[in-house]
Amino acid sequence: MNMLTGRRGNVSVDYWTPDNTGAKYPKPGGAEQSDNPKYGSTLGYFDASYLKIRTITLGYNVPKSFTSKYGISNLRLYATVQNPFVFFSPYHDESGCDPEPNSYGNENQAVTTGLKSRLLIIGTNSPNSTNYMFGLNLTF
Structure with missing residues (x-):
């Protein structure tokens, strides 16, 4: 869900963007701009x-x-x-x-x-x- 590679970024998810600052999930890639964001597993809780x-x-x-x-x-x-x-x-x-x-x-x-x-x-x-x-x- 948090990856930018492949077609995985095409799902409709309430990601953070500069225009959507009240989103439920952080932007894909997280703070360090990688496909495995730090503490990304906590999104499943x-x-x-x-x-x-x-x-x-x-x-x-x-x-x-x-x-x-x-x-x-x-x-x-x-x-x-x-x-x-x-x-x-x-x-x-x-x-x-x-x-x-x-x-x-x-x-x-x-x-x-x-x-x-x-x-x-x-x-x-x-x-x-x-x-x-x-x-x-x-x-x-």
């Missing part, structure tokens, strides 16, 4: 707080006065959505990715610390998906 709704289920039990006419003792209709919303997450707002850790460091070859088995990592496995489920429970 985000506030880790978030609120996530994991599951919402809505259901309706059809009245027995209606179902008994058709030989049905119970009829329930329902809809469930999993992982529909993430609120208050700077990481999610910036990247669009789920902020919830989904693997440990020992499942990721890029983690080289001795604490691999205890280090939670974000986004190294498949991201959480939003699932929609509609159902019908019938009892005769």
